[in-house]
Amino acid sequence: MKARVTITLKNGVLDPQGKAIHHALEGLGFSGVNDVRAGKMIELDLADGTSDAEIEDMCRKLLANTVIENFRIERA
Template sequence: MSKVKVHVFLKPGVLDVQGKAVEGALNGLGWPGAANVRVGKLIEFDYAGDDVQAEVKRMCETLLSNTVIESYRIEVA
């Protein structure tokens, strides 16, 4: 059984509306040094199977990310 983490973020150049909202809120609450905020998602799960890295990559390409506008990073422990 492998512990898997998939980090998904919008690609550079894709407008991150949620990130801009968080940045504005942080600045408004007194943290003016917060800039270029990007919001992503973390997907964690256990996976039992062979060639975990390849299978999780297939999951990302099929369901877990929109590869047109998002990139992902896989961690397997």
């Protein structure tokens, strides 16, 4: 079974990468972009029966830094 973890910066945390991407999109002529936030996605191939709590534990202990990041888990 697979799970997909999406990691995003918390609201209010400055995202210089997102800002640079936003700037580059504007440079390409895309004028309708209000904001850009960059994050990352991690795909986990897990043993059957891995619990939500276990995946959350993985996120808290390693995959996300909860000082600055939020995470969202989707089972595929």
